[in-house]
Structure formats: structure tokens, C-alpha cells
Amino acid sequence: MAEFWDMGGYGAYVWSSYGIALVILLLNTVEPYWRLRRTERRIARETAREDT
Template identity: 45%
Template structure:
């Protein structure tokens, strides 16, 4: 099987690959979002810690 044949998916390429594309996008988002949010939350805790240290 050649690569072009594989990508064509027997004429259904547009349907198959758009379905897979959406899936990859949603699954990637599900992983990226918590990783980014975690960084923000940790930064916030650090900031609060510094403020408390200054007050003390």
C-alpha cells in the first residue's frame, strides 16, 4: 500500500482524517490545559508566600 493510497482511505479520506484530527485536538487540549493551569496555580502560591514573608 502506498502512502497516497493510505491517505485517500478509499475515497473517504476527508471524513476519516477530519474525524481523527478533531480527536487529536480535543485529547491534546485535555492534557495541555491542566499542565498550564498547574503552572498558574503554583505561581500564585509562590506569590502569596512571598507576600506573607514580607509581612512577617
């Protein structure tokens, strides 16, 4: 099993690449939701300001 994790001496590069790719995929999944929420709050503020 240690050979699998070591990957012929390149394990640190391989696993860090997988980790970076995972972080990017997670951000690509979550960031649009954050942007949508921010836009909805901005529209709600503008609508409330127009109503007053």
C-alpha cells in the same frame, strides 16, 4: 494506498475527525499541567506577599 487515504470519498471527513480528536486529546493532556503551573505561581506570589 490512495484508496486508503481517500476512504471511499469520505477521507477528508475521516482524517479531519482524527485530527480534531488528536488535538483534543493533546489539550486534555497538557492543559492540567498548565493549570498546575499557573496555580503554583499564584500560590508563590501570595506566599511572598504574606512574608513581606
